[in-house]
Structures are given as C-alpha cells and as structure tokens.
Amino acid sequence: MAGFQPAALVISLLLLSSAFAAVPCGNSPHQCIVGEATCVGGSCECDAAKYVEGDGYFYCQRAGENIAWLRNDPELRTFSEQKLKHPNLCRVLVAHVFQTLKSTSGITIGNSQVKVHAFQAKDKGKIYVYGFDVAALLSIQMLGTFIGRSARVYGTLQDGVPQITRQGALSFSADGPFLDVDIDYVETVTGAGITLTTDVANNREVFQVLGAGVTITFVPYDEVLRRDQLNMPGLLVKVDSSYGTTFQTAGNPVGKTPDLIYNVTGTDLTAEALALQYSYNGPVQQSQPDPSAECSDIQGFTSAECSADEYLRGSQACLWLLQQPRFMRCVDDSKNGTVVQGLFNMCIKSYCLEAAMCSQVIADISAAGCSDVRDIAELASFMTGAQCPS
Ligand SMILES: *[C@@H]1O[C@H](CO)[C@@H](O)[C@H](O)[C@H]1NC(C)=O
C-alpha cells in the first residue's frame, strides 16, 4: 500500500495545478484572480459580465461597489479613490462603515457596522501588509439579536507556502484580544452572518459579512519570492453601496459619500505627510503582533507637541527616512521597523520639541554605517545638517 502513496500525491498535485491554472499573465509575475478575471492578450481582464472596473490582478469591482486597499509599495487607496504612499509601520484604520443588513431574499432586517485596521511590517527595506483586524456587529432587529464577531489574520508566504495566523473574538472588539476561536456564524432564517475562509486558488484569506455587502480579502506577501510571487499581495476592502453605506472616517463626520480624507488644499503638506499625521493623531491602539514601541510613542506626540508649521517643516525634512528602501535596509534589520520609525520620530521631535535631537539622528545614522548609502539625495543632504531646524 505504501508504494501507492507517492503516485497518489503526484496525481493530486497535478489536479491541483491544472484546476487552478496557476500561471502568470503577460509580463507580470502575477496570475489573474481565479473566478474573476482572465488573461487576454497579455493582461488580466475582469469578467465584463460581472465587473465594471479593475485590473484583474488585484481587484475587480462591481457596479455600486466602493473599494479601499492597502498594498505594496505601501499604497493606501481610500473609498474616495484617493491613492497615496503610506509608509507607516504602525497599526492604521483602513475602513469603518455602517451598512443596512438584508436577508438572502433582500428584505431589510437590521443594520451592521464593520471596522478594519491593518498593520504593515518590514522585510529588508520593503514595507508590506502583514495583516488585518476586522470587527463586525450585526443588529438583526427582526429577531431582536446582536451578533458581534472579530478576526485577526496575519502572516506571510514563504516560497508559496502560507504561514498564516487566524484568530478571533466572539464580540465586536476592534482591538482584540484575539483568541483561537472559530468565528463563523450564519443565522439560519435570514442568512445574515460572518465567515472567514481561505480562497486557495487565489492564496487569499476572505472575511465576509453576509447580508451587509462587505468583503475583505488579504493576500499575504511572499518573503522569499518577493516581487515574483504568483498572487498580487495586499488588503482589499469592498463595500456594496446598495446596502445604504454610511462612511465613518477617523475624526470626520459620518458621510453618505466617501470623504476626500486627505485634503491638502490650503496646506503645504503632501498627502503622504497628512496621512501620517492623521494616523499618528488617531486613537488607534498599537495592538498588532510585535508592535514597535515607537508607534505608541509618536501617537499623541504629534498632536500634543507639534504646531501645524512645525509638523509641516518636520515632515519635509524627515519623511524620506520612511521612504528609502535601501536606506531602511541598511539601518534597520527588524521586522517591526522599530529603528527607522525611531529615527523618524526623533527627527520630527527635533522640529517640535528639541532641535538638538536632529544631530542625534545624524549621529545614529553614522554609527549604523549608513551615512552614504548611494544615490539617495535626501540622505546626503540630511547628513550635512542642512535639514536640521535652525
Ligand atoms: C478641500 O479643502 C478645501 C479647503 O478647506 C475645500 O474648499 C474643499 O472643498 C475641500 N475639497 C473636498 C473635495 O473636500
């Protein structure tokens, strides 16, 4: 009997690979989203019968759907379709919505709330999405019940092999604690519910709020294959507006249309600097796995100590520290980015608190042997002291 096992294994592997047709499309190392897109003339096209927009590698969008994402190289897209670089090693809020809850037959049965946080990590110089937390609350008024469920999903791929941790809470707990519990729940009469599943064909984790038109997918980053991984990595949040979406953004009023969150009109800030400022001001708990202590340190500091003008000048002088992969790789081999985040924080503090801290940043970069990582104009200029507050 033992002799048959290898053959059986080979056959099942063949079946797996043909069923999933795992081949890259065109010049891209990535494959098209199985079940949503096909490779046409060297690029992935979303199935036109179901989707109105998309790129076929990362997302396909239905009519009436609002989409937000966080993906490499760290790009945040908001529901208002604003896209910006978001090199943030701290836990951030990605989406917070209220949706009508409907039964499988389309009858309104209550309402729901979904809140999504993400956290990024650093591998060598690259910042990638490490995982997400989602909390969902269903109010099934028809039955007079509340159902709360939360999930934390994080990890990486290692040469295509998923190393994923899935945890949960049987309540609406955006910040945890997360335990090893099964969170799936489907209400039998209405079909409303919450599920966390793995879409093996696309190497993605899928969190769905059934009856609320909310789907969250997460494709982990492959630390070995890196840019050659088969599925495009990142976190995608889809919200169907036919469920009467109300957008709730941190610190902003509730709106029926997605706000332009990072509106730099009338400031000299870049959208990137404004997004960092908001994330540091926001009441977001740094409860991700192995957080850098620097994340809690910078939070609150910027709002308490930096005037608008100090933060503006600080961001102009310091933001490059979080944006130069080769520099980050030289100075910081941690996964939580605690060294680069610490240098960035000290640099911002030199503008808001104590100018001498700027010389300390320069000294620390020198001591790490990273004063002249080639072809980084900001580094060369920074090391002369020309960027320090005068
Ligand atoms: C952006 O801010 C400016 C100045 O405060 C305001 O006039 C404008 O309406 C805002 N734009 C959007 C799209 O919210």
Ligand SMILES: *[C@@H]1O[C@H](CO)[C@@H](O)[C@H](O)[C@H]1NC(C)=O
């Ligand atoms: C961050 O990573 C470093 C290096 O891997 C580790 O020593 C540290 O404990 C981590 N956590 C914090 C809070 O800095």
